[in-house]
Every structure is written in structure tokens, then in C-alpha cells.
Amino acid sequence: MIPLEDYVLFRDQGLLGGGYANGITHRRNPMRDAAFAELLVTTGVRLEEGASLLIGELPTTNARVFHGCRSTMIDLPARITKGRKPRSVPFPRRVASNFIDAYIREERSQLVDRWRRAGGVRTMRQPLIGTLAGGQRVLIKGERRPRSLATLRIDERRNLLLLPGSGAPLESAQPAALWLAQDGQALTPAAWQSIFRRTSKKLSEDMGWDLHVSPHTLRHTFAVYWLTHLVKAEVMRLDDRSVPDRTEEIYMKVVSDPLRRVQRWLGHASVLTTEKYLTYLDEAFEIVDQAAEALDSRLMGFF
Structure with missing residues (x-):
């Protein structure tokens, strides 16, 4: 573990790029990286659990569950947890308002646009195309009945593409994964490990801070x-x-x-x-x- 003060340094100076004002490097998606770190440190979820979340599975700032509350409990589906047992964890409204919402609104929307311009659906090897059916359910193309998002396996989550409505063109689809890489694909746990490792190394080499954060x-x-x-x-x-x-x-x-x-x-x-x-x-x-x-x-x- 690390003291919370050291974590804030890692987040602000490393992930958000505050430590690189002198032009040492440039972070492409600082809000995404900081939002993911905030998710981990405030909920205690495992790397693979956090990396497997879908867009819409974390409540937004204005969600009813936050009415009059600073935090709420979010459900982790059994399909993405170790031991395959569902559980609930605390999720602060501050993280939604200051990090998650901002990432979705700014960086993620740009990543989706870039993914579409690069070919979108055609870049996927085994796309699973669906339309949200309400109540955290999705109707997969070729299937008769909607499925609960909670029943989707990790590999299905990574390959799931969402259409904005029934009959919408494939070009309008977007990845369902919450956390997207530069190419618009779902970020893997290994990619997250690499992001944390590189950030720790840069802070150590360029600023003399001995922070080894994973x-x-x-x-x-x-x-x-x-x-x-x-x-x-x-x-x-x-x-x-x-x-x-x-x-x-x-x-x-x-x-x-x-x-x-x-x-x-x-x-x-x-x-x-x-x-x-x-x-x-x-x-x-x-x-x-x-x-x-x-x-x-x-x-x-x-x-």
C-alpha cells in the first residue's frame, strides 16, 4: 500500500500529467488514467474487475442513487469477479463527477470517433453487436431475447458493440467497454499494468520520486x-x-x-x-x- 498523499502525487503529477509541464512527455488520455486509478483506490475492485466494466455500469453524477448521498453501492457481476461471486462495493459521487463523467464526455467520445474513422466494426475480429433494451439488458443481434449485462462474460464484454437503436446503421455502433485504448479497443488488464508501470518509472527517473504504484x-x-x-x-x-x-x-x-x-x-x-x-x-x-x-x-x- 501507499499513503494517500503519495497516491495523490502519483495521480496528479503522473497520471494527469502535472509533472510533465516541462515537456518531458505528453499523456494522451490523462483523465481516463486518473479515473481508473480513482475507481481502484476508492472501491477496492481488482484490476480485471475494473477493466471489464461497461459504459453505463457506473452511475453518473446525476443518477438517482446519489440523491442526497455522497456515495452509493455498485454491483459487480459474478461473471467478472474472482470466484465468480457477485458483490457490492462503495462508489463515491466525487469520483463520478470529477473523473468518470469527464472522461466519458471528453476523452472517451474522441476515442470512439477515432475508432469509427479507422473502420469501426470492420476492425473487430469477432464483434458482438447489440442494442440496449432497458433495465441493464442488451439484445444481441441474432438472438431472440435480451440478456442481462451482468450475464456477459469478460470476452463478450470486450467484443460487444452497441447500436444507438433498433435498425441503426453499423457505422453508428460504439464499443460497450468503458475503458478504451487509443485505437478504440477495450483496454486489457495488461495494458493497465503497463500504464501504471511506465508512469511510476517516469516519476522516478525524471522527478526523483520513488513511487512504485500498481x-x-x-x-x-x-x-x-x-x-x-x-x-x-x-x-x-x-x-x-x-x-x-x-x-x-x-x-x-x-x-x-x-x-x-x-x-x-x-x-x-x-x-x-x-x-x-x-x-x-x-x-x-x-x-x-x-x-x-x-x-x-x-x-x-x-x-
């Missing part, structure tokens, strides 16, 4: 941040309680409950996998001291 690093950062936040919140709640708890109940509240919540978000099959992130907490000793003090204050009355 997509998985951001997943770690998400886990450590949320564990820190949730454990602290439980300690504060414990201090405010007037009824003493048993030792086991205090442990369940302070440590186990946050662990299991983050476990669900990360999609870990076992909570033991999630527990390893406790060793990364910068303020682990402080948190333990607070929990111990709260425990002592609860048990004092029994001796």
Missing part, C-alpha cells in the same frame, strides 16, 4: 484506509457506550466487524486474507491502545 497497490491502499477508518469509528463508539461489554463483544466490534465489512467489499473468500492488512495500519499501535483503554474502562467496574 493497480494492486491501490487495492491494498483501499483496504488499509477503510480498516483504519472503521476500527477508529468502532473505538469511538465504544467510548460512548454506557453499558459495559464482554471482552469478546468488544473484539467483535472493534476488529472483527470492520474486517468482515472490508472482506465483503474486497471479495475475499476468507477473512484471514483480509486480516493481513491490519499489519499495514500506520496507526496500529495507537488504535490498539485506544481499544485497550476502552476495554479497561469497561472492565474497571468488575474488579
Whole structure:
């Protein structure tokens, strides 16, 4: 994991190109790259999960789910998750408004136009052509019934092209994948790994910053941040309680409950996998001291 301050440097100076004002290099799609990084660090999704999302699967800033809320839960279909189990993860409105919407409106629209000028559908080896049928469903050409987008395999997602309506010409189709490469094709996980690796290398070589950031690093950062936040919140709640708890109940509240919540978000099959992130907490000793003090204050009355 990396501190959030270092992540912001990586995002702003590396991915967004702020560190290259002197003309060292030029980033073609800075908003796309920063938006993807924001998705990973704020939701904890795996690289392949994030890379497999389709246009429309992330809510826009004005979506109903954000009404009166700073965040919402988004669903990851079983077809794209490790272990093939669906799960929900938190998604902040800030990421939608400041990054995702801007990428779709500006850079992605340009990438789609470039893809169409270069041949569009004809550049696809095995295109899967469909039309959105409402309710997160798509009617695939040659099939009788619409399918739920959640049932599409990763390879189908990469090859899916969407027409704006029934009977629309093929020239009007666009890739369904949310994240597009310079040629308009869906960006692969390997391509994302390369983008992060090159950015880390340039920041290290040209600016002297020893930042080695990968997509998985951001997943770690998400886990450590949320564990820190949730454990602290439980300690504060414990201090405010007037009824003493048993030792086991205090442990369940302070440590186990946050662990299991983050476990669900990360999609870990076992909570033991999630527990390893406790060793990364910068303020682990402080948190333990607070929990111990709260425990002592609860048990004092029994001796």
C-alpha cells in the first residue's frame, strides 16, 4: 500500500500529467488514467474487475442513487469477479463527477470517433453487436431475447458493440467497454499494468520520486484506509457506550466487524486474507491502545 498523499502525487503529477509541464512527455488520455486509478483506490475492485466494466455500469453524477448521498453501492457481476461471486462495493459521487463523467464526455467520445474513422466494426475480429433494451439488458443481434449485462462474460464484454437503436446503421455502433485504448479497443488488464508501470518509472527517473504504484497497490491502499477508518469509528463508539461489554463483544466490534465489512467489499473468500492488512495500519499501535483503554474502562467496574 501507499499513503494517500503519495497516491495523490502519483495521480496528479503522473497520471494527469502535472509533472510533465516541462515537456518531458505528453499523456494522451490523462483523465481516463486518473479515473481508473480513482475507481481502484476508492472501491477496492481488482484490476480485471475494473477493466471489464461497461459504459453505463457506473452511475453518473446525476443518477438517482446519489440523491442526497455522497456515495452509493455498485454491483459487480459474478461473471467478472474472482470466484465468480457477485458483490457490492462503495462508489463515491466525487469520483463520478470529477473523473468518470469527464472522461466519458471528453476523452472517451474522441476515442470512439477515432475508432469509427479507422473502420469501426470492420476492425473487430469477432464483434458482438447489440442494442440496449432497458433495465441493464442488451439484445444481441441474432438472438431472440435480451440478456442481462451482468450475464456477459469478460470476452463478450470486450467484443460487444452497441447500436444507438433498433435498425441503426453499423457505422453508428460504439464499443460497450468503458475503458478504451487509443485505437478504440477495450483496454486489457495488461495494458493497465503497463500504464501504471511506465508512469511510476517516469516519476522516478525524471522527478526523483520513488513511487512504485500498481493497480494492486491501490487495492491494498483501499483496504488499509477503510480498516483504519472503521476500527477508529468502532473505538469511538465504544467510548460512548454506557453499558459495559464482554471482552469478546468488544473484539467483535472493534476488529472483527470492520474486517468482515472490508472482506465483503474486497471479495475475499476468507477473512484471514483480509486480516493481513491490519499489519499495514500506520496507526496500529495507537488504535490498539485506544481499544485497550476502552476495554479497561469497561472492565474497571468488575474488579
